[in-house]
Amino acid sequence: MLVQALGQAMALGMHIPDGFLSAPVALLWWVLTVAALAVAVQRVQGFDERRVPLMGVMAAFIFAAQMLNFPVLGGTSGHLLGGALAALLLGPWAGMLVMACVIALQALLFQDGGLLALGANIFNMGVATALVGHGVGMPLIRAAGGKPWGLIAAGFVAAWLSVMVAAFLTSLQLALSGLAPAVVFPAMLFVHAFIGIGEGLITVAALAFVATTRPDLVPALADSVDASALGRAMSRGAMLTVTLIGLAIAVGLTLISPLASVHPDGLERVAEDHGFIERARDPLYNLLPDYTIPGLDGPLSTILSGVIGLLIVFALAYGIMLLIRGRREPGPKTPG
């Protein structure tokens, strides 16, 4: 259990604990989250009252589904974040509320993510994933015009993107709170480009399963997908192809991304935004750093420091995993 929990914490790395976010950053995202959830509550109350027990049980489902994992590499395992899946199955607003409940429960019951950081965590993993999952996924599914490959590709892209957006937002909040963006952004996005593949696969598979076995549960999907054709298309070969394409995209993007960020865009923008915030509250706070790496300059140092940071973190994390695993599981291993 400890090994699994550790693996999850590392594989996701997204439940920000308290202590990492500066108070203004945490409070800002609380405001954003409360606003988004207020809209969601209003939208959902328009539906029939049956959805309250449904959404509560769905939150428990996402929570339990996150336990189902499959071994990927070394000690890490692929498992579900669930935001895109919840949004595609239940709609964006209900999905958002379901994810908010899941993340709040994780914070309260497991201390998986902090209380002050809960606003940011709900926004990253609930609000943003639901909006991206639904906003990207549904138009793509409709555009595919009922072809099973359309559902597979759309679900995969939506789920992968939702994980990447969540990773980006997490990095942004950490960077605004004082962690070096040159390390945080490459590390988070690199890791999650791969984690997103697992998310995409599981989301697609679960969508296809539900659309073929109980299409009546998800009218939005059933209307736009031919269930019998989908059953045939969801072969092992199709899954393997999707995996390989996704892997290729992820590797390609991670190779491009540090080079791209050398040019004035993402990282610089963050630094500028941050500089602005820092100036704005200069009289009260002096705890934020500026983002020059001592003894290093230029684009090469950005990439190198990112890669080195990543390697150090992973070497340490992997070492701890091996230690615990070695002590805990001397006998034959079970998969998962």
Added chain:
Amino acid sequence: MALTSSLDPYVDRDSPVHALDARVKLLLTLALVLALALIPAGRWSAMIAIAALLWWAVLRSAVGPGLILRRAFIAAPFALAALTLVVTRPGAPLLRLPLGPLTLTVTDAGLVAFASVILKTWLSVQAALLLMATSRFTEVLGALRSLGLPAVLVAMLGFAYRYLFVLVDEAERLLRARDSRAAALPGRRAGGPIAWRAGVLEGMVGTLFVRAYERSERIHAAMLSRSYTGEFRSFPPRSLTTSEQGLLIAGAALLAAIVWLAYWR
């Protein structure tokens, strides 16, 4: 693997902290976590003062400091991310690590920032643990409701908590079924390539979803037959007693004073 028993952090004891109203505990916990976030890096005396307050409450709670301290390491993996602060924060160099083409410089400011983040995280987790170890989940839900969380969300959280254990059991049965059909030799992983493993998981997640959905339909039918109309009724929350209000104000004032001193001294 008795996972479900480890899901509930509540520790049943008879103590003044347990007896305290959950609203007071929730507000004080949030205030303490906020105060920690507001304290600038390196103000050790302020952090120690907050730790003293927290540990005083832990000792009075009869939960056992060992349990709180042990569980507080849950955030440890994330603490690794803070390690990068040591070499990226500008400051007086303490140590140079030559690594190929470039040198990592450990700075004093970096070490201070790293230690501050770790200490803040550790204390915040302990505060949250103390809250959940001394309050039943339903009490926390009631406190959230009376502090203004919408009834829909409170009801959803209640349902999620109630059926969490049921669905986690369901998920464990699925995992056990998979493991019992996928025998592994020592040193060899069971099952096929990654696509095959993902394919097996497909059915598991989908099955879990359909079962959860059907369960929620049965729950709804059962609630309707017990005259559920979409409204949740409960007793109005009692108002806080004078001593509870006093404790709340004193605690908040103490925390505010610590933060204020950390800034201006």
